[in-house]
Amino acid sequence: MTAAIELQDLRKSFGPTEIIRGVNLSIADGERHAIIGPNGAGKSTLFHLISGRYNVSGGTVSLHGENISNLPPYEIYRKGLSRSFQVTNIFPNMSVFENVRCGLMWVHDYKYSFWHLIDRQKELNERTAEVIEEIGLTSRQHIPAGVLTYAEQRALEIGIAAAGGADVIMLDEPTAGMSHSETDQAIALIRKITEGRTLVMVEHDMGVVFDLADRISVLVYGEIIASDTPENIRNSKAVQEAYLGAEAEE
Amino acid sequence: MSEISKTASPATARPLMKTLLPWIGFFILLLALPNIFSSNVGLYTMNLMGIFVIFALSYNMLLGQGGMLSFGHAVYFGLGGFMSVHFMNYIEDGDFTFPMYLIPIFGGLIGLVFGIIIGSFSTRRAGTVFAMISLGVGELMAASSLIFVAFFGGEEGVSGDRTTGPDLMGINFGQDIHIYYLIAGWVFVTVALMYLFSRTPAGRMANAVRDNAERAEFVGYSQRKVRFVSFCASGFFAGIAGGLFALNFEIVTEENLNALTSGTVLLMAYIGGVGFFIGPIVGAVIFTLLQSILSNYTDIWQLYVGILFVLTVMYVPQGLTGIFMMHTAAWRMRRVGSLILPYLRAGVPALAMLTGIAAFLETIHHMRSSVEGETAMSMMGVDFDSHSFVAWIVILALVVVGGYLTRSQLPQLKEAWEMANKPPAQREGAGS
Incomplete structure (x- = not known):
């Protein structure tokens, strides 16, 4: 069986600085995979490379065995990989409902249609309402997304990413800046919407990581130093030295 | 800012009657207006308003709906006008039989063709790059209009005669009231079409790309293609407005596609409020009123329009419609x-x-x-x-x-x- 995501000797440089220095990683279908690492390790850059926001400098990214390196983001999305962002990235002047609907239009095959009236598309609107129900924003669906609270915007962010039914979902620090209770809710939400899909996430909150992930990869200075089950990562000496230890001292 | 989403409002299906009511009102208003303002000046002003309403709305498909600031929208308006006036002459010469009242179609088509050509490279990026290209293309067209005299007629422009077409039930558009109803009909149809466009997937994604072009790419849409679709549609409707201009004034000159006209349409849309579908309609009506009424009283009416524009930009960026909507x-x-x-x-x-x-x-x-x-x-x-x-x-x-x-x-x-x-x-x- 081919892996959902396969990275081979992936590299990225900005000018003379190499940020990602030959990453090899294989993420199996249906796995919940977390990428952890100290600040500046290149986690977000890695996400941008996989999702097409940045072009790769070397190596390949494969999605279900198909090379997707350097494809534009919308092509990658159409092949079934969807992502959220670390900094909330929504359509602020559009209503919550419309935000989610934008995440559904392409997969419902509307493309750039100017011959369908959007409010008449029953199936699309019903599915949108379902997703909004799932992310718990039904009572807020008609207000502009820009005026939601931070936690609500994060939930919306995840909702947009997951709405389209992509089979690989990438979440970049989904719980960053959240309170404890908000984090718990977010975890429950992520668990629910990634059911039966592949999840790749960057996360700083170790509680979330060990709670949610099937496997964890540790990225330090642009290299994966370990990729294993949560227990083995927790017990790994190398990881503790490179990362967890450093975190504890802080 | 919440008002911006008004054009993008609730998805829950509203009762049909409630949706249709404003349109019925609009229709009745268009029918009734010439009975209220029946003077020649009144008709002249309303005809101009109708043309500018279409033009300003087409402009707002770029600026308000799609987040593209264009300084060269008059190109499509002017080309539509020239194309239409040429077809009027073909009909007059008997080269070609076609009802005169459908002439603006040709204006729309040339607007669409040039929208496709120019949009294919200018919609790659929004923001400054787009604005600069639109400015360049506008200047290019204005310059060509003095060079390609056969099509643009040089400095004196091209004139035509709208009364030479086949009669429509005895109406040959010789009277102002006929041309009023002709324009009103086109206004109703095109305003409805432009509104409907904003309610399609392409129109919704135009808003999404305006709000956040990057995120749109991560839900499967190429920002460039989304802009391109809006751009072409916008060119089409601007061309129709140009065609109506040609029918109304029976002359089209270089002035109709130069930077001044491009500036005027920007002013109209902005004063009215680019965040609302009806904003440009309000803007076009007010601008035309200022132009035709204020100019009777003062030589420096343009100064007042300019001051109004600056004040709008500084204090009410949501436009005059926005002031009402605030309430x-x-x-x-x-x-x-x-x-x-x-x-x-x-x-x-x-x-x-x-x-x-x-x-x-x-x-x-x-x-x-x-x-x-x-x-x-x-x-x-x-x-x-x-x-x-x-x-x-x-x-x-x-x-x-x-x-x-x-x-x-x-x-x-x-x-x-x-x-x-x-x-x-x-x-x-x-x-x-």
Whole structure:
């Protein structure tokens, strides 16, 4: 069986600085995979490379065995990989409902249609309402997304990413800046919407990581130093030295 | 900003009647207008309004809906006009049989063709790059219009005759009222089509790309293609407006596709409010009114339009429509009434101040431009001497006193505004 995501000797440089220095990683279908690492390790850059926001400098990214390196983001999305962002990235002047609907239009095959009236598309609107129900924003669906609270915007962010039914979902620090209770809710939400899909996430909150992930990869200075089950990562000496230890001292 | 989503409003299907009501009202209004303003000037002004309504709405497909600031939208308007006037001449020469009232179709088609050509490279990026390309293309077209004389007619333009087509039930569009109904028909159809466009996936994604082009790419849409679709549609409707211009005035010149016209449409859309579907309609109507009425009274009407534009940009970026829409919350809570008095108290002195400023500008203008030695002038029915001491005292008093009083009323206006917009629960809490 081919892996959902396969990275081979992936590299990225900005000018003379190499940020990602030959990453090899294989993420199996249906796995919940977390990428952890100290600040500046290149986690977000890695996400941008996989999702097409940045072009790769070397190596390949494969999605279900198909090379997707350097494809534009919308092509990658159409092949079934969807992502959220670390900094909330929504359509602020559009209503919550419309935000989610934008995440559904392409997969419902509307493309750039100017011959369908959007409010008449029953199936699309019903599915949108379902997703909004799932992310718990039904009572807020008609207000502009820009005026939601931070936690609500994060939930919306995840909702947009997951709405389209992509089979690989990438979440970049989904719980960053959240309170404890908000984090718990977010975890429950992520668990629910990634059911039966592949999840790749960057996360700083170790509680979330060990709670949610099937496997964890540790990225330090642009290299994966370990990729294993949560227990083995927790017990790994190398990881503790490179990362967890450093975190504890802080 | 919440009003922006008004054009993008609830997805829950509204009752059909409620959706249709504004359109029925619009239709009746278009039918009734010539009975209310039946003078020649009235018809002339309304015809121009109709043309500008379409033009400004097509412009807003770029700016308001799609986040593309264009400085060259007159290209599609002008080309539509030239194409249409040529077809009018073909019909006149008998080369070709076609009903005259459908001529704007050709304008729309050439607008669409040029939209496709120019959009194919200019929609790659929004923002500054797009604005610069639009400016360049606009200048290029304006320059070509003086070079390719066969198509653009050089400096005197191309003229035609709309009455030469086959009659439509005895109507040959010889009378102004006929052309009014012709334009009104086109206005109704195109406004409806442009509204419907905004309610399609392409129209919704145009808003999404305007809001956040990057995220749109991560839900499967190429920002470039989304812009391209809007751009082509916009060119099409601008071309139709140009075609109607040709039918109405029977002459199209270089001026119809140069930067001045591009600037005018930007002004209209912005003054009306680019965040609302009806904003450009309001803008086009007000601009045309200013142009045709104010210009009867003063030579410096363009200065006033310019000042209005600058003030809009600085203080009410949501446009004149936005000012009305700001009151929806208070309106729903039935508290608009409480604002009338504060508005009057601030509005009357503000009006005095504005009168003073206008009098100042007019008097200066009169002193500079009148015949040597002539000092008598009149403004708003008041005759005075532009060099007299008293006149200047009055002007100064109007500005200073009006300004002072307006300023002194602002705090209570602000307070009244906050009272009127407080959520109900909070207000009761404060009251009890």
